[in-house]
Amino acid sequence: MGSERRAGESDSGSPRWSSFVAVGDSFTEGLADAEGDGFRGWADRLAERISVDNAELRYANLAVRGKLIRQIVTEQVPQAIELEPSLVALTGGGNDIIRPGSDPDLVAELFDDAVCRLRKTGADVLIGTGFDTRGTPVLRHVRGKVGTYNAHLRSIADKHGAHVMDLWAMTVLQDPRAWCEDRLHLNGEGHRRVALRACEALGIPTQQDWNEPWPEPPELSWSEQRAEDIRWAREYLAPWISRRLRGVSSGDGRQAKRPCLEKLTAHN
Template identity: 45%
Template sequence: MTFSRYVALGDSFTEGVGDPDPARPNGLRGWADRVAEALALQAAGAGVQFGYANLAIRGRKLPAILAEQLEPAVALGPDLVTIHGGGNDVLRPKIDLDGLAASYDEGVGRLAATGAHVVMFTIADPGINPVFKMIRGRTAVFNEWVREIAEKHGVTLVDMWRMRDWKVAEVMDEDRLHLNAIGHNFIAMAVLDALGVTHGLAPLPVPEIPVLTPREARRQNLVWARTHAVPWVQRRVTGRSSGDGIEPKRPSLGPIG
């Protein structure tokens, strides 16, 4: 299958946060860019012109993704759409999972009705990350809804919940919330494999992870709390988002370069 018009929707996961590249829009690469690069090579080999758009914005909850990104994506006439959402929603202690799933079902149905090939994702199991174990239950419920929606609309599912062979210290950015370059590359491979697209991606080398003493680990946790956890809580309290003032990195279809 050769794709020529790929549009990515979502939040920080799809925008590419954690995989910096100053030469790219928003200063980020990410798994979606990596997928687009592989698809562009495939299209070029078939003599097909390829375009890629990425409408994802960090911090967006699923209702905002559907409200702000879905119709602009449809207007671009894609033949491939990836959509990821819900991660910022399940972090909140009060959430209507059934209502959220109903909106997601309607949105994915809208995308599938265009004839585009749609790819969805479950959320990775927070149980592997000590910082987010408390949201494991509602994440599991949300993921079961995602599987049901994917089955109902016949879309491709990348089930990150079942990816249990990765280690947090190897694939996560220093904020312990977003993937690093190794993790983004891993997801790109998973997406391409799920689509049955031949590619040349291979796992990136994993740097040696130092073994910390309990005292060093406590010190590192304190630094993380001051640098990442406290600002996150402050944004929640004040109603702000990390995506405030951020524009989509690739609002229209164009070559990946």
């Protein structure tokens, strides 16, 4: 992109986006970052931070839990393009990568096409890498595929001039206190830290540090840890496996939580 001024930069070079659209799956929908009757999430938190510099910011979130990359690319990306935003956050592919037999090279091809189409509109694009899954009980076996996919994502970002939110390097998220009880989705604190990481990727100053160390964790006995693992397997792991075997998605029949570009209301 050379010395061209990005869509989100003012004449002084500081970020000033007038509209922001987020697309993706449960991660960007904000699942498990509960607020009222819905969910907040890192993308909403990022929009709130951008609105501090531009109170006229209009924001849409098209992400829906459970969506695969092809669904994101064919359903959400065209909607995002129609909204003509100056900034788009695109994350996805994780639900594909964790499926047996999935090919990260093919997932990356679809992602590449989406970034290309979005950048051709003149919008800035923020993408996120996959998490390092070595500390998760369900997903550690796909760590190699996530690493391959991340290499593709960085290449795609370089090729199209996209911003990269490096989630793999966020070792602070390997602490279980960043995750909700299902151990698959970030909780509010995890989403807060990711939003700060997104700000860093976009060059937006903040007063907080996403890498702030956690306080010392409470000590649990072996029996307490075992009881927690058994409860988690019964309440979360078994239903998750059942949905996969039945080909059922948690996002079936769901609509985007914020389908139109709208100004943000004050957040308490």
